[in-house]
Amino acid sequence: xxxxxxxxxxxxxxxxxxxxxxxxxxxxxxxxxxxxxxxxxxxxxxxxxxxxxxxxxxxxxxxxxxxxxxxxxxxxxxxxxxxxxxxxxxxxxxxxxxxxxxxxxxxxxxxxxxxxxxxxxxxxxxxxxxxxxxxxxxxxxxxxxxxxxxxxxxxxxxxxxxxxxxxxxxxxxxxxxxxxxxxxxxxxxxxxxxxxxxxxxxxxxxxxxxxxxxxxxxxxxxxxxxxxxxxxxxxxxxxxxxxxxxxxxxxxxxxxxxxxxxxxxxxxxxxxxxxxxxxxxxxxxxxxxxxxxxxxxxxxxxxxxxxxxxxxxxxxxxxxxxxxxxxxxxxxxxxxxxxxxxxxxxxxxxxxxxxxxxxxxxxxxxxxxxxxxxxxxxxxxxxxxxxxxxxxxxxxxxxxxxxxxxxxxxxxxxxxxxxxxxxxxxxxxxxxxxxxxxxxxxxxxxxxxxxxxxxxxxxxxxxxxxxxxxxxxxxxxxxxxxxxxxxxxxxxxxxxxxxxxxxxxxxxxxxxxxxxxxxxxxxxxxxxxxxxxxxxxxxxxxxxxxxxxxxxxxxxxxxxxxxxxxxxxxxxxxxxxx
Numbered sequence: 010x011x012x013x014x015x016x017x018x019x020x021x022x023x024x025x026x027x028x029x030x031x032x033x034x035x036x037x038x039x040x041x042x043x044x045x046x047x048x049x050x051x052x053x054x055x056x057x058x059x060x061x062x063x064x065x066x067x068x069x070x071x072x073x074x075x076x077x078x079x080x081x082x083x084x085x086x087x088x089x090x091x092x093x094x095x096x097x098x099x100x101x102x103x104x105x106x107x108x109x110x111x112x113x114x115x116x117x118x119x120x121x122x123x124x125x126x127x128x129x130x131x132x133x134x135x136x137x138x139x140x141x142x143x144x145x146x147x148x149x150x151x152x153x154x155x156x157x158x159x160x161x162x163x164x165x166x167x168x169x170x171x172x173x174x175x176x177x178x179x180x181x182x183x184x185x186x187x188x189x190x191x192x193x194x195x196x197x198x199x200x201x202x203x204x205x206x207x208x209x210x211x212x213x214x215x216x217x218x219x220x221x222x223x224x225x226x227x228x229x230x231x232x233x234x235x236x237x238x239x240x241x242x243x244x245x246x247x248x249x250x251x252x253x254x255x256x257x258x259x260x261x262x263x264x265x266x267x268x269x270x271x272x273x274x275x276x277x278x279x280x281x282x283x284x285x286x287x288x289x290x291x292x293x294x295x296x297x298x299x300x301x302x303x304x305x306x307x308x309x310x311x312x313x314x315x316x317x318x319x320x321x322x323x324x325x326x327x328x329x330x331x332x333x334x335x336x337x338x339x340x341x342x343x344x345x346x347x348x349x350x351x352x353x354x355x356x357x358x359x360x361x362x363x364x365x366x367x368x369x370x371x372x373x374x375x376x377x378x379x380x381x382x383x384x385x386x387x388x389x390x391x392x393x394x395x396x397x398x399x400x401x402x403x404x405x406x407x408x409x410x411x412x413x414x415x416x417x418x419x420x421x422x423x424x425x426x427x428x429x430x431x432x433x434x435x436x437x438x439x440x441x442x443x444x445x446x447x448x449x450x451x452x453x454x455x456x457x458x459x460x461x462x463x464x465x466x467x468x469x470x471x472x473x474x475x476x477x478x479x480x481x482x483x484x485x486x487x488x489x490x491x492x493x494x495x496x497x498x499x500x501x502x503x504x505x506x507x508x509x510x511x512x513x514x515x516x517x518x519x520x521x522x523x524x525x526x527x528x529x530x531x532x533x534x535x536x537x538x539x540x541x542x543x544x545x546x547x548x549x550x551x552x553x554x555x556x557x558x559x560x561x562x563x564x565x566x567x568x569x570x571x572x573x574x575x576x577x578x579x580x581x582x583x584x585x586x587x
Contacts, residue, residue, distance in 0.1 A: 149185045
């Protein structure tokens with residue numbers, strides 16, 4: 010910083026503040042130079058900063074007078090915005106000083122005779138300020154009234170005005186949180202209108218502010234929002250989804266989810282209104298494109314949260330079937346990893362909200378989830394699993410018993426079981442059909458889910474469920490119904506056989522799955538019938554004989570599995586002649 014910086018500033022300020030100067034462009038240029046120097050912190054020495062603070066009254070008064078000068082107004086506002094952005098300067102302003110600045114800038118923004126650039130600058134000044142929060146709170150209502158008025162005047166006309174108004178509301182939300190929340194009715198209507206802007210930046214900014222506001226009590230807004238949706242904006246949402254080619258049209262689904270969360274239980278006041286809301290989701294699920302598909306699955310969590318506010322509503326069969334429908338029967342059949350990951354996260358979100366009903370609803374919700382993770386059709390009827398397994402068994406030569414009778418002992422081909430369980434989904438590519446490769450993230454999540462479901466929860470690196478487990482609590486005890494323990498073994502076996510397609514999966518992850526198979530096997534032997542016990546033994550024996558066993562296991566895991574086999578054999582002899 011050169012030593013004459015203060016004198017340079019004074020020279021420029023002398024030109025900028027000379028209202029009698031015949032050539033006003035000189036003043037405009039001086040204001041621009043001053044603004045430029047304030048934007049660069051390196052050009053502000055401690056001495057200059059102290060001088061700027063000491064001249065606060067003189068500088069502010071001069072700028073406010075220049076708000077009436079059409080030639081200098083815009084650059085004067087720009088300089089003021091840069092000036093009060095500096096915290097050291099802004100904190101010198103008293104409550105009365107702040108009130109005066111707010112009043113003058115609000116009048117400029119409200120003035121219908123002002124050009125658009127001046128209105129934008131006035132809004133920018135107020136959103137750029139770093140005044141003491143308590144001082145801004147005293148003038149908060151004036152700013153909120155002005156912002157609402159300006160948005161209504163320029164709505165869907167000038168996006169820069171809309172953007173600066175949103176920036177101002179966001180700044181107030183941070184500075185005067187309590188005051189702003191108490192006055193929701195004064196400003197939320199403006200934000201709500203901007204949620205339907207066709208300008209992506211404006212819409213996203215409005216959505217960010219509206220979403221941040223959800224954590225507060227929004228009861229005063231519910232009836233107004235509900236009527237606006239019925240009257241106009243549900244139809245707007247539907248028509249916006251028809252414009253799928255329009256860039257960022259998927260954001261309307263996030264707006265829809267925001268409305269669901271804001272309305273709370275009133276969503277379910279009447280079946281008519283709920284059905285009207287769900288038409289938007291239905292149309293979203295039918296739209297093609299990975300971005301809009303993944304967005305609607307993420308937005309569907311809002312419906313799950315809404316129903317989960319009252320547990321009996323979520324587990325009601327009619328409501329639960331409604332929530333499960335897009336998860337088990339997607340309208341768009343193409344397999345895209347981005348969409349499948351969003352679908353998995355939403356499904357896991359549902360499982361986390363089942364709470365104490367997990368075991369009761371395990372077959373309906375969790376088994377289809379596992380099928381989906383491992384590439385199966387979630388609608389596959391688990392009751393047909395025994396038939397499927399029986400149909401692929403191989404019959405060895407008859408075995409003679411000590412009493413001379415002969416009977417056949419079913420032997421289940423583990424490889425065939427895995428083949429039958431692994432999906433043959435197809436993904437249509439530009440070059441034609443090609444096999445669908447099960448995404449590693451889904452595969453790992455399925456492994457992790459089985460450990461959680463069977464009470465063997467532990468961290469599994471790389472699983473999408475890691476976040477969900479910490480959020481909803483680790484499952485420390487099994488909630489798998491005893492009669493399905495054998496099925497869990499079959500699924501584990503299918504996972505291990507399918508692992509050949511996932512050689513890049515970390516060995517320690519697979520070892521974790523193998524190491525905990527004993528818990529499932531022993532449960533299956535204790536609780537299942539004779540046929541399932543035969544199946545469990547076949548799966549375990551097949552595991553030892555598989556080509557992948559050496560590659561996937563460590564010596565310690567082999568010991569665990571061998572001990573598991575011994576336990577199974579012992580328990581089997583106690584229960585039947587397997």
